[in-house]
Amino acid sequence: MKNKLRELRAAREWSQSDLAEKLGVSRQTINAIETEKYDPSLPLAFKIGRLFKQPIETIFEV
Amino acid sequence: MNESTRQESGESMDCRPTLREQFKFNIWLAVTTATYLVTLFLVQHFKEWSPLVQVSVTLLPVLPGLMYLGKGLRLLRQMDELQRRIQLEAWFFAAIGTVIVSAVINVFNAHGLVWETFPHGLEIGGTYLLMFFLWTLGVAFSTRRYQ
Numbered sequence: 001m002k003n004k005l006r007e008l009r010a011a012r013e014w015s016q017s018d019l020a021e022k023l024g025v026s027r028q029t030i031n032a033i034e035t036e037k038y039d040p041s042l043p044l045a046f047k048i049g050r051l052f053k054q055p056i057e058t059i060f061e062v
Numbered sequence: 063m064n065e066s067t068r069q070e071s072g073e074s075m076d077c078r079p080t081l082r083e084q085f086k087f088n089i090w091l092a093v094t095t096a097t098y099l100v101t102l103f104l105v106q107h108f109k110e111w112s113p114l115v116q117v118s119v120t121l122l123p124v125l126p127g128l129m130y131l132g133k134g135l136r137l138l139r140q141m142d143e144l145q146r147r148i149q150l151e152a153w154f155f156a157a158i159g160t161v162i163v164s165a166v167i168n169v170f171n172a173h174g175l176v177w178e179t180f181p182h183g184l185e186i187g188g189t190y191l192l193m194f195f196l197w198t199l200g201v202a203f204s205t206r207r208y209q
Contacts (some may be wrong), residue, residue, distance in 0.1 A: 025142040028178055032208040041143050 003060045006034045008052050023047055079140040085173035087137050098123040098187070144208060154199030159187060159196040 009019050009048040013017075016034070025044065032038035033058040039060075040048065101122050105111075111119070138149060164184050171183055184192060 026145060026206065029142050029143075029144040036146075037208050038144055044143060 001036060001039045001060055001062060003036065005048065005059065022051060023053065038059065079137045083137055083140060087130070087133040087141045090126055090133050094123055094126040094130045097126050102180065148201060148204040151204040152197050155200035155203070156197035162195045163192055166191065
């Protein structure tokens with residue numbers, strides 16, 4: 001699934017580790033989502049949306 | 063403090079297993095393995111023991127095994143979703159792989175092509191080691207896949 005996670009993270013100058021810590025997941029999970037090798041669960045997608053204050057459909061596209 | 067407030071303040075909500083939890087898990091694995099090896103030795107060298115004592119001694123590894131199971135479940139619950147998926151894939155790989163290898167050895171044995179190392183098929187020790195080996199391979203494959 002395509003997503004804008006890398007751009008959103010970069011815009012805030014957060015590292016993958018920073019974002020992983022804020023979301024309570026591992027850095028590997030953030031990397032796997034950014035490289036589109038892993039699609040997050042709905043609860044994690046909502047957490048990401050809340051963190052970046054954007055609806056999930058603007059961050060993730062099918 | 064609710065979840066969104068924690069996120070906004072940037073406070074960590076880390077739910078990954080701590081090193082202490084991982085250490086406890088591995089300790090119980092080591093204790094279970096050691097107990098199994100000791101009871102195996104005892105049962106093989108003290109055949110004069112009554113059946114009740116033999117059965118009791120043989121079942122001793124079940125106790126640390128249950129602790130190992132409990133710690134493993136706790137560790138699994140503390141993992142994040144990708145780590146849980148990696149573990150699920152690795153355990154599936156290990157379980158099905160072990161069934162396939164056991165079936166192949168049993169078929170060989172049934173047709174008289176007895177593999178000298180496993181004259182009675184994979185016994186519990188062999189099954190355990192094979193499953194552990196396949197789980198390690200499974201974790202390595204899945205971790206690589208999501209890197």
